[in-house]
Amino acid sequence: MKYILARSNIDILKQFAWSKVLLAFDYDGTLAPIVTDPAKAVMRPRTRALLDTLTERYPCVVISGRSQADAKRLLRGIGLAEVIGNHGIEPWSISRRMARETDSWRPVLEKHFAAFPGVHVENKDYSLAVHYRRSRAKKKARAEIRRVATALGRVRLIGGKQVVNILPPDAPHKGMALERERERLRCDTAIYVGDDTTDEDVFALDQPGQLLTIRVGAKSSSAAVYYLRNQRDIDRLLQKLLDLRSAPLRTSLQ
């Protein structure tokens, strides 16, 4: 992987910034630092201000694993072209069947994990997230969540930072959501920044020249080509993208 903010990589950022580019970001661990209580995962004021200004110069979207309503709450007031929730399901791919499936899994998991300290089932209407960040036996908790989730029937499991996500088997992933947004917003290229397993679906699209993939934190097993050193580095990247389009550009969207 290559450090995107290295002087030698400025040209690649420039090329993308000057194209009809869509900027897409994951939320937790990317725009906002990871915190123990997900309800309190807010952006630093500086990140918020940079992102807000950035939306005046580029079409920007957030693609989060949170429910769309939850992600929108955290991003209120920022001029994003769209907030995609549920790892790519909301708003364009929701269906009653997905809601019904999720609804049928929830009581099974809630009942099973009621006796597990530190394990918490989050209902996101079209998918579930079983968190074990607060568990003292994380390995055991993860194995048990995966075992019980697999026994539910046809599900798609996505691991993550101390969470197991349970989705309908045919749910779109973040990579599909990004492609859809890029087409919908009539962009030719995209820059995507993410930090977790679910973001690998975007990184794996592997479209050199058209998609610039950036992972928060270098990791040899990641399909992303570039990395940021840590979450704080996002501010430097946003600033750099702002500098590359120093005046508002209002032609691409409306």
Ligand SMILES: [Mg+2]
């Ligand atoms: Mg994340």
